[in-house]
Amino acid sequence: MNVLRTLAHNRVLRRIAAALLTLFGVAVVVFIMLRAIPGDQITANLGTEAAGLTPGQRDSLTRYYGLDQPLVTQFFSWLGNVVTGNLGFSARAQQSVLDLTLSSLPVTFQLAAMSIIFALVIGIPLGMLAASRPDSMRDGFGQLVGLAGLSIPAFLLATTLMSVLATSWGFNPNGQGFASLVDDPLLNLQQMLLPSLVLGFGIAAPIMRTTRTAVLEVRSDDFVRTARAKGVPPRRLQFKHVLGNALVPIVTMTGLQFGYLLGGAVVVEQVFSIPGIGRQVLLGIQQKEYALVQSSVLVIALAFVIVNLLTDLLYRAIDPRVRA
Amino acid sequence: MTDLTQTTPTAQLPAGASRRGHRIRALLRSRSGLIGLIIVVVLAVLSLMSFLGLTPHDPIAQNPPSRLLAPSGEHWFGTDQFGRDIFSRVAAGVANSALIALVAVAFATVVGTLGGLVAGFYRGFSDGAIGAITNVLFAFPPLLLALSLASVFTRNWFTIAVAIAIVYVPIFIRVVRGPVLTLREIEYVKAATSTGQRRVAIMLRHVLPNITSIIIVQITLSLSWAVLTEASLSFLGLGAPPPAPSLGSMIFEARTLVTVAPWTMLAPGIVVVLLVVGLNLLGDGLRDVFDPRGNRKR
Numbered sequence: 001m002n003v004l005r006t007l008a009h010n011r012v013l014r015r016i017a018a019a020l021l022t023l024f025g026v027a028v029v030v031f032i033m034l035r036a037i038p039g040d041q042i043t044a045n046l047g048t049e050a051a052g053l054t055p056g057q058r059d060s061l062t063r064y065y066g067l068d069q070p071l072v073t074q075f076f077s078w079l080g081n082v083v084t085g086n087l088g089f090s091a092r093a094q095q096s097v098l099d100l101t102l103s104s105l106p107v108t109f110q111l112a113a114m115s116i117i118f119a120l121v122i123g124i125p126l127g128m129l130a131a132s133r134p135d136s137m138r139d140g141f142g143q144l145v146g147l148a149g150l151s152i153p154a155f156l157l158a159t160t161l162m163s164v165l166a167t168s169w170g171f172n173p174n175g176q177g178f179a180s181l182v183d184d185p186l187l188n189l190q191q192m193l194l195p196s197l198v199l200g201f202g203i204a205a206p207i208m209r210t211t212r213t214a215v216l217e218v219r220s221d222d223f224v225r226t227a228r229a230k231g232v233p234p235r236r237l238q239f240k241h242v243l244g245n246a247l248v249p250i251v252t253m254t255g256l257q258f259g260y261l262l263g264g265a266v267v268v269e270q271v272f273s274i275p276g277i278g279r280q281v282l283l284g285i286q287q288k289e290y291a292l293v294q295s296s297v298l299v300i301a302l303a304f305v306i307v308n309l310l311t312d313l314l315y316r317a318i319d320p321r322v323r324a
Numbered sequence: 325m326t327d328l329t330q331t332t333p334t335a336q337l338p339a340g341a342s343r344r345g346h347r348i349r350a351l352l353r354s355r356s357g358l359i360g361l362i363i364v365v366v367l368a369v370l371s372l373m374s375f376l377g378l379t380p381h382d383p384i385a386q387n388p389p390s391r392l393l394a395p396s397g398e399h400w401f402g403t404d405q406f407g408r409d410i411f412s413r414v415a416a417g418v419a420n421s422a423l424i425a426l427v428a429v430a431f432a433t434v435v436g437t438l439g440g441l442v443a444g445f446y447r448g449f450s451d452g453a454i455g456a457i458t459n460v461l462f463a464f465p466p467l468l469l470a471l472s473l474a475s476v477f478t479r480n481w482f483t484i485a486v487a488i489a490i491v492y493v494p495i496f497i498r499v500v501r502g503p504v505l506t507l508r509e510i511e512y513v514k515a516a517t518s519t520g521q522r523r524v525a526i527m528l529r530h531v532l533p534n535i536t537s538i539i540i541v542q543i544t545l546s547l548s549w550a551v552l553t554e555a556s557l558s559f560l561g562l563g564a565p566p567p568a569p570s571l572g573s574m575i576f577e578a579r580t581l582v583t584v585a586p587w588t589m590l591a592p593g594i595v596v597v598l599l600v601v602g603l604n605l606l607g608d609g610l611r612d613v614f615d616p617r618g619n620r621k622r
Contacts, residue, residue, distance in 0.1 A: 018459075025460030036476050151600040153552050155559040155572070156593050159579045167583045263467025267556055271579075281468070282560060285475040297472050301463050308463075 012313060019309045026301045027082070031075050034294045082298065088291030090284075097295045100280060105299065108276035110181060111196055111269070112261050116254060118200025119207055124250065126204070127211025128243070134216060142208060149205025154264045158198045158271040165194070174272045195268045202264060203257040210253040214246035221245075248319045255311025262300050350613045357609020363602030367595070371419035374412070381409035383416035384567045394587060401591040404574075405581060410591050417571040418595060420564065424485045425550035431489035433543055436496020437532075443497065444504030445527050451501075458494040466491050470553050474562045481564045488553050492546050499542050500535055507531050537614035544610055548603035555596050571596040 053061070062068050066077060081087075087097035122145075130142030166172040173190035181188045218224065219242055227241050266278035273279075277296055284292035351357040373379055386406040395402040401410035443454040461469070473487035507513060508531065516526045557563045558572030566573065571592045578589035 021456075022459045022463050025456060026463045029460055029464075030472075033472055033476050147601060147604060151548070151604055152597055153555055153559075153572075153600070155556055156575055156596065159575065159582070160589070160593070163579065163582045259465040260467075261465075263465035263471075266467060266471060267560065270560060278468075281471070285471070285562065293472065293475065297464070297468060300465060300468060304465055305463050 012316070015309060015312055019305050023302060023305055026305070027079055027298065028075070030294050030298050030301070031078060033297075034290060035071070082295070087295035087299075090289055090292050092283075092287050092289060097292050100292070101277065101296060101299055104275055104277045104280045105303075107178075107180070107274060108262070108265050108269070108278060111192060111199065111265055111274065111276055112258070114192055114196035115199035115203065115261055116257075118196055119203035119257070120254065122200065122204035123207030124211050124243075127208040128215055128238070130208070131212045131215035131219070139212075142212065146205040146208045149201050149203075149208070152201075154198055154202055155267045155271060157201065158195070158268050161194055161198065162271065174274070178273065178275050191272070191274065195272045195274060198268055199261055199264050203254075203260060206253055206257060207250060210249050211246065214249045215242055218242050218245045248315060251315055251318060252311065255308060255314075258307045258311075259304055262304055347613050351609050354609045354612050356605040357612065360602050360605025360607070360609055363598055364606055367418055367599050367602060368422070370415045371422050374415035374419040379409075379412035379415045381412040383408065383412040383569050394585070402585065402587040404577070404585075404588050410574075410588065413569040413574060414571070414591050414595050416569040417574060417592060418599060420481060420568060420570055421551050421554050421596075421599065424481055424488065424554045424564075425547050427482070427485040428488035428550045428554075429492065429543055429546045431486065432492035432496050432546065433539065435489075436493045437500050437535075437539060439493065439497040440500025441504055441527055441532065444501040445508055445523070445531060454497060454501075458497050461490070461494040464491075466549075467553060467556060470557060471560070471562060474557055479562070479565055481568070484554065484557060484564055487557075488550050491553070492550065495546065496539075496542060499538060503535050503538055504531055507534055541607060541611045541614055544603055544607035548600045548607065551596070551599055551603065571599075 066074055069077070085098055087101065089096050090100060093100060126142045126145060130139045133139060162172070162174070173187060174194070176187070176191075179187040179191065224237065224241055227237055232241065262278070265276055266282055268274070269276040269279040270282055277300060281293055281296045281300070284290070284296060351361065374383070380400070386408060387403070388406065401414060404410055404413070439454050439458075443451040464472075470487050470491050473490055474484055477483035477487065513526060513530050516530050517523075521529075554563060555570070555572035555575075558570040559576045561573070561576070563570050563572055574592040575589055575596070578585075578592070581588045
């Protein structure tokens with residue numbers, strides 16, 4: 001009994017349980033969206049050919065897809081399929097959605113990882129620079145870059161960068177077929193450079209703003225004054241004492257931006273022809289392959305929930321005060 | 325930038341018009357607020373011109389002989405590949421974006437505020453239920469949710485607005501619920517409860533007025549996100565169907581023309597950025613006015 005009580009009181013486990021519950025809700029929403037599509041699964045799968053079906057054929061197809069079952073039964077059989085890895089079949093690609101996802105998801109993760117690196121490399125120094133002298137020129141510059149990051153749509157930056165670099169410098173690695181990181185690392189990194197810069201620039205803005213606020217807040221804390229009085233060298237003070245303590249909000253903000261990243265990936269992957277999961281969703285929508293769309297959306301939401309969970313756990317690891 | 329005489333919404337201030345005048349003056353004094361206001365007003369006039377049909381040309385009428393003309397006195401921003409006047413199209417695009425963003429944010433504000441009020445004020449079951457819905461909606465990346473919803477509906481400007489609204493409802497719920505939790509414990513709310521007023525009346529008369537400033541700031545910031553989302557959707561071909569001009573789809577069409585006729589992308593690109601910058605600055609300015617402690621976390 002004691003073990004059970006400890007489990008129930010363990011915040012990490014409670015957080016995981018909450019995430020699982022949220023995922024169930026996500027599945028319900030995705031299922032409802034699938035049902036809300038005009039026409040049923042038969043029309044969705046057969047397209048215009050569905051008009052030529054005899055009533056008998058339609059009946060047997062209805063039974064085949066389980067559409068004659070109550071909605072709740074349909075939901076759980078669909079959920080059962082999804083959980084066991086049966087995400088449906090893409091007629092256009094002649095491949096299972098699971099296989100498609102297994103090849104597209106790593107591409108998006110690589111894009112996301114590179115974007116976050118760019119965002120941190122741009123955002124944290126800029127935020128520290130802005131905070132070093134509030135309301136000065138450099139602060140104004142930082143704020144301006146932040147505002148630009150928040151306000152320039154990813155699709156505009158992506159199209160402009162691509163066409164300008166292609167026409168004036170002939171740099172267009174994305175014009176060739178996509179190279180995976182394993183097959184041709186050099187070309188792959190060239191192809192991923194612009195997309196991740198574009199996405200990273202968008203997330204750098206909130207990271208910069210968060211860094212600025214956090215650094216300003218920590219700097220006015222008593223322990224920083226004590227450290228300074230003790231004679232800690234300025235550089236060490238800035239990085240170890242101030243930045244170290246400002247990291248918690250920065251990590252949280254970076255985790256929060258992952259959602260922006262996954263959404264923005266749809267746009268950027270489309271512009272740069274990168275075969276990630278965002279483009280897979282878009283292709284599914286354009287070709288009306290709803291099974292593909294629903295499964296991909298579900299996978300993305302799953303990734304998002306897991307990342308949020310990890311951020312939360314990481315945050316506990318960094319900040320001893322929230323450990324329980 | 326912050327005006328320290330301006331206090332939190334709960335403080336005692338001469339009521340009504342003078343307080344409003346004070347805030348407007350404070351907004352005009354803050355640099356970002358003033359710049360934002362000017363940009364937004366200029367673009368609002370532009371879209372009003374388009375609504376009233378006062379643009380120099382018809383934004384949809386094609387005129388092949390005058391295709392891809394550079395900017396001139398006749399065509400201020402040049403013409404596109406069908407000979408359509410880009411200035412008129414940009415004006416119509418801003419009008420469409422503004423309409424969709426306004427409807428979406430209005431819907432999200434009403435539903436989200438109501439949800440946040442009920443969740444924070446009544447607690448208990450309604451809080452749990454609303455919290456669960458919020459969590460689930462937050463589990464989708466925002467643009468992806470809008471995209472999937474837009475793909476489900478038959479697309480026109482209204483369904484796009486609804487798709488964007490659904491994404492922003494949970495944000496309003498969260499923003500409203502927090503302060504309501506604090507407000508319900510404050511003396512005058514308790515006093516109102518003890519005098520036997522109905523809970524709905526207390527919620528609307530004593531709690532809601534105290535969160536209006538938070539809601540106003542959130543509305544401005546959400547408008548800028550809504551404009552960005554609408555533009556992204558129409559860029560991806562999931563906005564209102566053509567020939568309705570939209571800034572996003574204009575940029576999409578211009579991407580192959582940018583080397584031959586850069587103005588086709590320049591005009592809609594600059595205007596969409598200006599619109600979002602204006603709304604962001606206005607939001608920042610309003611936040612400084614309403615919240616002198618300058619909470620810039622989100």
